[in-house]
Amino acid sequence: MKYFSYKVAVLLAAAAVAASCSNMKQIKLLPYPETERGDVVDNYFGTEVPDPYRWLEDDNSEATAAWVAAENAVTQDYLSQIPFRGAIRERLTELWNYPKEGAPAKHGDWWYYSCNDGLQNQSVIWRTKEPGAPGEVFLDPNTLSDDGTVALAAMSFSKDGRWFAYSAAASGSDWVEIRVMDTADKSLTADRINWVKFSGARWAPDSKGFYYSAYDAPKKSAYSSKNEFQKVYYHELGTPQSADKLVYEDKAHPLRYFSAVPSEDGKWLFIVGSEGTSGSEILYKKVSEPKFRTLLPGFKADYMPVDCKDDQLYYVTNEDASNYALMKIDLNRPSRIETVIPEDGKSLLDGVGTAGGYLFASYLEDAQSRIRQYDYDGRLMRTVELPAIGTVGGFDGEKEDAELYYTLTNYTSPATVYKYDIASGASTLYKAPEVKFDPAQFTTEQVFFTSKDGTEVPMFITYRKGLKRDGKNPCLLYAYGGFQINLTPGFTPTTILFVEQGGIYCEANLRGGSEYGEAWHKAGMLENKQNVFDDFIAAAEYLVAEKYTSSDKLAIRGGSNGGLLVGACEVQRPDLYAVCFPAVGVMDMLRYHKFTIGWGWAVEYGSSDNEEQFSYIYKYSPLHNIKEGVKYPATLVTTADHDDRVVPAHSFKFAAAMQHAQAGDAPILIRIESKAGHGAGKPTSKRIDEATDQYAFLFQNIGVPYKVVKK
Template sequence: MKLADVALSSEPVSRTISYPTAHAVDQVDDYFGTRVSDPYRWMEDVDSPEVTDWIERENRLTRSILDNVPGREAMQQRLMDLINFERYTAPVRRGTRYFYWHNTGLQNQNVLYWTEGLEGEPKVLLDPNTLSADGTVAISGLSISDDGLLAAYSIADAGSDWERWHVREVATGEDLPDAVAWSKFSSASWLKDGSGFFYEGYDPPQGEALKEANYFHKIYFHKLGTPQSEDRLVFDRPDDREMNVGAAVTDDGRYLIIFETKGSSPNNQLSIKDLERPDAPAVKIADAADAVYSPIDNDGTRFWIHTTFNAPNGCVVEVDLEHPDREHWKTILSESANHLDSVSMIDDTLIANYLADAQSMIELHTREGDLIERLQLPAIGTAAGFVGKRSETETFYQFTNFTTPATIYRLDMKTRRSTIYRQPKLKFDPAQYETQQIFYTSKDGTRIPMFVSHRKGLELDGTNPTLLYGYGGFNISLRPEFSSANLLWMEMGGVYAQPSLRGGGEYGEAWHQAGTKLTKQNVFDDFIAAAEWLIASKYTSAPKLAISGGSNGGLLVAVCEMQRPELFGAAMAAVGVMDMLRFDKFTIGWAWKTDYGSPSEDEAEFQTIFRYSPLHNLKPGTAYPPTLITTADHDDRVFPAHSFKFAAAMQAAQAGPNPILIRVETRAGHGGGMPLTKRVELIVDQFTFLSQQLEIQSHA
């Protein structure tokens, strides 16, 4: 059964809604002489009985509106049908073994398998579905030792960013006694001989782990067979509490690469330490975080480094540790008009993954930089993977786009031929849909690309329900990717539109910087201009246009509906940063100052932030579009009080019948590791809300 075969709701909520009471307190803060009230400050005590009671009442209200919408059950069943196909990740080789994730279709979490040789019998190594009855315990990190004998893996509970590392023997599937707690924003990197691994973490929190700000990130070394209390502190920055650090061992096992990043900036400092000379100081490649410096591989002291130094779109340079000063650097791949997103080295060949107008373009170069050929991809889409070692002669990658689930390809580096390794069996016909990339003009004249996907034969009569999704921040690029939810939306007769907003990384660091701090308004202007283009081009009309985004994208949605409430028929803001004057007070929020600015420390940045902060720009008596705010009670990335305070304030300000709803998930966090059952429930609630508010008719 397809969703088009059932009747959907065409009746928006029109009754007067009685919202749960949220009392206001007399809290006023002073920012550079500007007095700002914060009447819902009490909601920051997220575990208090009063907040718990308010959440319960809000959830009951939301359920009373969404649960009885006609066609809801059919929508859920069709989404389950679309999700129910086998999914694989590209395999990665360690020693003689290959490792990959697999989902049979409806498993809450992907399962990690390994094989002896590429065609060996698959064996389960890690099944997170066995770790909790409700699927809310997830594997958040994984590192396989160089010989493929051991796996360091981290577990996150209920979507938290906090993780706990364990070590499992691959052959037996048994865990060793080793355990490492209070790790966060961490990887694990093994020594060549598998005797231990480097990881990152913080000191144990002294207060509420969900709320307390995280400072003084550290690199540790854990030796197998020893308690965590004996782990050696390898590197930290006691002089700068906001410095994030990371470590990686080179493939040859000789060097430890040390990264230092400030906040959420992509730029980093870079040092390389010789592990065979523990008393020798690390070689400083970059002692200022003025660009990205990402080592690709090395041949002895000769390192290939992907960098944006003097090249905002990225380039590759060669650095010799014997002569590390910049005057001795040699350019291997020059900067081009396209953003160099990532580089790997397989079979002594540089595989350069470019973003050309937000879609993948793969080039193969010699290690000296000469172009060998451009890889032929099946269509507009995203290619990712290309993992392996310089000495290997094969690699794997996956290709996906808006109508194609991830297909795994094996690339033979000797013949440079790609062959399908694993391809999912589909329960829909991709040929019924089409994607085109258009370009529109933003408020200041900047040319912005946007992907538009829908059923073939769409009539441009202004009546099509349209979902405009955006992010626009933190150097993150939105690419063509498959989503069962988006396919469901297109089956419902909907148009899915995804613009490449400034603030993201689609066109390199200059594009990113054009949507940060004092220029953040550019991001909102880009999104609003996308909406205006879709309406002017007759794809849709304001009453049929919904906007959606999560995290920084939740901020985007909230700001745009504050600035242009008449432009949208519905808005969905997920785990958003809504109180822009206090985002830096909780967990890792302080790290976002590199993108947003410092509201408490810089007056010009405060004034810019104050002009768009969603919580502070609500105007009582305004008819805002129907809005669904979603968050989770264990979100320790974007503190859930952001959404609580914004929902209470928006409900108080709203004029007219349009509903302002909040949905608070339990035992979930920012979204990472969320079990499939909870993801499906959330999507169905969102689409139920849209079908009701946009008055979507059956497309039978």
């Protein structure tokens, strides 16, 4: 069957905004591949839904490969004509090229930390006998592949520090291979574990082996076949994977995740189960017992183990506590449950770490980090005085620790490492990055805007000091809005590139995340998902109304669930934006659950297999709400050939449908990366390439030429 052909007439179109701006080069757009529209129609409870691009779901077909090549050719031809593309790449490379060092953590006799000299594709694991002293390379992931496309997805040390297990992911896939190193001489053992997904190695307390979760090998495509029946295994060092002990499986529930958590004293073993991205249960048993019992039943609330001490399991939960609380349960008398740290009515308990015999509770107050130190009885020892406002990570360690190291970052400052004295509560600077820009030139403010239903929603806005709010500024609005994911201040070189050009970078904390607890999450899931899109649209309207920008200078961006967000808002309000960047998005909401682990998102979205849920999903599904004859904004869809989380067929079908429907002159392009996945572990070189293309496309299509930064 013939699936696509080039249009016979060579129609050369210029992007509307470029054509209207005399000082911008007019870019010639090659004809799109004329993608074959099939006759597939699905019937959902009496509603017939055409799916003309179903054939693009076959990631192994020659026709799909040819379509990908043709679309990439059109996209790259367009991008190659943008005259300032090279200048953007040069500046991004400069901004990216600074040493990045992570917080050190002690394992055995060594302190381990990550380090990137600036442009290395993958950060290198170093170690030293004493923080601050010269170190040595322990593991360089850049040597695991020729092009930097093999990345570390997870790492763990045995309790005695002798063994190091790492999970290696190739080309951005969620599939990983677990390997083990002997820290004494840095040699690689013969241990090799395959078909692992969403799991690393969890070491047993005796350091003789580890637990992991795996699937059976896929029978068809490794990158699109549905994954079912995750199982928990125990691997003893020095034995083949075929000899691994099956620890737990659930033959009655194929669509659940499971992971093992052993107690530090080796007495108890827990299984954390989940039916999706929220809601869990905890099973338990003594290691000497044959069967697991239910400790905390699922799946209406979340339960996250923190520590097991004196036969008491400490865990964080949102059961009867929307902002989460820390509880403990007596494993010998499980009816006895006590509150250790009660719910805070104003702040979200985002997690709890342990170190030096204390509990470190990480809170979010209006999406900004706060740390409180408690003892195990829940007595507040102190609120940690942080050196700056931003996002904090790293308050976790071993009970023997007298000190720990943590990182702090925000929109204009890369991760800075501080040393924390557990006894005194004093923080001292350990490592500050040296960057190629002046952070003092920029500022971040937090505003609150009103959504469609009257809900107040926060947003961070970053820009160059002295900004004039005249409605003429380039603006990039980013958000996510789902899966309890919180957006907090964080640094990327791309933000600096944009704001030093006079741009305004904005991040909105939409409902669907949990910045304000589980109630905030639930207000943006299932039948309430439209609230998330309304929040995003309201953020854009606020930025225009307050004259930060105007619709012809406004771009929106989001990835994964955020790609769904951008796609839905683009088709609902195409008049509101000049440029749209839906990245690795969930665009076909009627079929997402049929690929890889998409079924795990049904607790968040609902499923088209359910009549009531189909009715509201269909109303916002980006793919199914594209309308012919509409002038859509300039759009650059991005995806990757090895994305086995949100399979690229979502983006393929969305781009094809948008190109078919577009009534305006703005380009609808798709950029399909090779040897890359959903985003995690993407090498620096590919990150710079992709960002270069996105920002070149952005400036071109808002009619604002990029200006070379004076050095």
